[in-house]
Amino acid sequence: MSVPDALAESSAGAEPYRPPTTDELERLLAKGRPTAGAPPWLRVVVPAAVGLVVLSLVLSVMGAHDVAALLPLLGVVAAVLAVRWRARRERNASEAVHRAHELSAMRRPKQALAEAWRLWPASSQAPMRRRQLLAVMAQSLEELGAWEQAVRVFDELLDSLPQPSPPELMLRLRRAAVLVSCERLTDVDDELRATRPRLPVGQRHLASAMFRLTELLRDAATGHIDRLESLGDPLMDELRPLGVDAALGYTAAAVCLAREAQARDTRAQAQPVRRVGAALGDDAGPEPERLRALARDWWRRALALSPAGPLLARTPEAGRWLEDGTLKDPAG
Amino acid sequence: MSAPESNPDHNHLPDPQSGRAEAEPEVSPEELLASIPADPWPCGGVSARGVRSSLWIDQAMFQAAGLAIVAGALGLVAAFPQSWLAVAAIPGLVIAAWFVVNTLSSRAARRVALSAGIEDHDLIAAERELAGVLATRPLVAWVRRRAFERLARLRLKRGQAEDASQIVWGLLQRQGPGPRRPTLLMLLAEARLRAGDVLGAYRALWAVEQEQASLSDRLRCLAVTVRYEAAIGRWDRVARDARARASMAELLSPDEAASVHALLAEGARRTGADDLARWLGARAELLGAGGRQAEPAS
Numbered sequence: 001m002s003v004p005d006a007l008a009e010s011s012a013g014a015e016p017y018r019p020p021t022t023d024e025l026e027r028l029l030a031k032g033r034p035t036a037g038a039p040p041w042l043r044v045v046v047p048a049a050v051g052l053v054v055l056s057l058v059l060s061v062m063g064a065h066d067v068a069a070l071l072p073l074l075g076v077v078a079a080v081l082a083v084r085w086r087a088r089r090e091r092n093a094s095e096a097v098h099r100a101h102e103l104s105a106m107r108r109p110k111q112a113l114a115e116a117w118r119l120w121p122a123s124s125q126a127p128m129r130r131r132q133l134l135a136v137m138a139q140s141l142e143e144l145g146a147w148e149q150a151v152r153v154f155d156e157l158l159d160s161l162p163q164p165s166p167p168e169l170m171l172r173l174r175r176a177a178v179l180v181s182c183e184r185l186t187d188v189d190d191e192l193r194a195t196r197p198r199l200p201v202g203q204r205h206l207a208s209a210m211f212r213l214t215e216l217l218r219d220a221a222t223g224h225i226d227r228l229e230s231l232g233d234p235l236m237d238e239l240r241p242l243g244v245d246a247a248l249g250y251t252a253a254a255v256c257l258a259r260e261a262q263a264r265d266t267r268a269q270a271q272p273v274r275r276v277g278a279a280l281g282d283d284a285g286p287e288p289e290r291l292r293a294l295a296r297d298w299w300r301r302a303l304a305l306s307p308a309g310p311l312l313a314r315t316p317e318a319g320r321w322l323e324d325g326t327l328k329d330p331a332g
Numbered sequence: 333m334s335a336p337e338s339n340p341d342h343n344h345l346p347d348p349q350s351g352r353a354e355a356e357p358e359v360s361p362e363e364l365l366a367s368i369p370a371d372p373w374p375c376g377g378v379s380a381r382g383v384r385s386s387l388w389i390d391q392a393m394f395q396a397a398g399l400a401i402v403a404g405a406l407g408l409v410a411a412f413p414q415s416w417l418a419v420a421a422i423p424g425l426v427i428a429a430w431f432v433v434n435t436l437s438s439r440a441a442r443r444v445a446l447s448a449g450i451e452d453h454d455l456i457a458a459e460r461e462l463a464g465v466l467a468t469r470p471l472v473a474w475v476r477r478r479a480f481e482r483l484a485r486l487r488l489k490r491g492q493a494e495d496a497s498q499i500v501w502g503l504l505q506r507q508g509p510g511p512r513r514p515t516l517l518m519l520l521a522e523a524r525l526r527a528g529d530v531l532g533a534y535r536a537l538w539a540v541e542q543e544q545a546s547l548s549d550r551l552r553c554l555a556v557t558v559r560y561e562a563a564i565g566r567w568d569r570v571a572r573d574a575r576a577r578a579s580m581a582e583l584l585s586p587d588e589a590a591s592v593h594a595l596l597a598e599g600a601r602r603t604g605a606d607d608l609a610r611w612l613g614a615r616a617e618l619l620g621a622g623g624r625q626a627e628p629a630s
Binding site: 069072073075076098102105106236240241242243244246301304305 | 409422423426427546547582583585586589611614615618619620
């Protein structure tokens with residue numbers, strides 16, 4: 001299956017890049033589904049082997065013993081050559097998938113997606129390669145901001161994994177994080193509720209960090225924060241296993257804090273005599289300002305790990321707080 | 333290949349003794365590696381010679397089995413010249429032998445994969461699995477080589493850098509399918525550096541630079557190279573291309589990325605690039621516990 005024109009890297013100059021549509025993706029996924037019944041190679045090998053045995057028997061009965069003795073040997077030689085050819089083909093296919101995976105790891109989503117798209121139709125009979133290609137596609141679509149399509153690929157990938165299993169848990173959490181960007185917040189809540197009891201015990205686990213990131217993204221999207229104290233410094237330890245992807249969690253924390261500061265300002269204007277309790281330790285100055293300072297800290301940390309573009313794409317509200325100056329460092 | 337003075341992009345490793353960047357190489361990587369004496373790091377349990385012997389025994393068993401099948405088939409044909417038994421025996425024997433070897437090997441390959449899965453939480457159980465695999469005979473070469481490679485990684489994780497060096501050295505001396513040469517060289521470089529042998533690490537890293545390495549090998553190479561340059565006190569080399577190195581290093585595991593960032597920050601600080609040092613230091617702290625201790629190895 002050819003790669004859609006808009007997906008090809010070479011077309012980038014001619015027309016703006018666009019990720020594949022949901023329909024294009026559905027058509028592609030349909031082409032890589034495992035077919036029922038015996039694999040194609042077996043459909044050739046079994047009749048050939050039976051034919052060879054029958055021919056050998058017939059020749060033996062007819063008295064052509066020399067030829068009859070030679071045929072099985074030729075069969076063995078042919079089988080060895082076929083196995084070698086197949087092994088080489090498998091190795092080449094695995095190397096191509098590995099290259100696509102490397103492109104994806106190096107955050108080159110357009111090239112990785114185009115490569116996975118090209119390799120996909122030939123992977124229907126290789127479950128491991130299928131999963132690897134689906135993982136590449138899901139990550140690339142996520143990075144390209146094609147949320148709905150990424151969720152669709154995550155669904156396909158989850159269907160191909162044993163359930164429940166640790167990789168399945170991680171994928172469900174990643175899918176839930178993408179669902180936030182699709183604004184399917186009820187589904188996100190359902191996923192978080194379903195996965196919470198399965199989180200590994202102990203700190204600094206990738207699945208727990210992913211869970212926390214998804215919670216933060218949901219909180220940033222809904223504007224509802226359960227515990228303001230949870231947005232203090234321990235958050236850094238919680239998100240550390242995510243590496244540079246923790247930047248997204250820091251951005252979400254900054255958005256939550258900025259929004260909370262504004263809400264408290266509004267409440268204070270409505271009830272000027274009300275004193276707001278110290279939610280984050282000792283009372284150092286007016287609390288909304290403290291929250292804003294914390295928000296700026298998280299945003300600064302996020303920027304240390306990642307450029308602003310991808311962070312604003314995932315949490316558009318951060319752009320609003322940047323524009324009104326809440327997240328801008330007063331020192332410049 | 334031009335000398336470093338004439339080409340600012342020249343990115344050779346600095347020599348551990350002179351501290352200067354290596355100029356025109358006069359020997360091939362093979363010669364460099366061959367200059368390490370055979371079995372140079374004696375240690376209990378595992379030796380490079382043992383690894384080589386183990387690989388050789390498999391090969392010898394396959395050759396002996398092949399010869400036995402041919403001899404048996406010829407014997408049958410000679411004994412029963414017009415019998416169907418003789419005709420059927422030849423492919424039958426080949427298929428039976430193929431079946432036995434493949435069954436053993438695929439079971440062993442599954443155990444190797446299993447040991448990789450459990451080594452994060454139980455090193456002893458993982459090594460027990462590998463011991464079971466290595467006791468199985470005959471195995472196809474790639475499975476045994478993969479098992480040895482896993483064993484080397486396991487020993488390195490347990491802090492037995494000499495053992496890991498021996499195993500990898502044995503694998504490097506006997507080429508074959510399975511783990512790729514750059515992967516093995518990286519593992520050797522890491523093991524030598526952990527053992528405090530900067531010269532051995534330098535030789536292995538130099539050899540890796542001549543190879544076509546995969547992304548994971550390049551990432552490992554970056555981590556070991558930075559640690560090596562810090563170990564020999566070449567902070568100017570550590571800080572060179574620090575931004576590009578940092579963006580590569582973020583693909584490592586968070587703790588390892590943090591320790592590479594910490595060394596890059598230290599390099600930037602020592603070369604007077606204070607802004608860069610602050611940025612790298614902040615990233616190091618955010619990425620992992622390893623980033624908190626910017627430990628120069630020298």
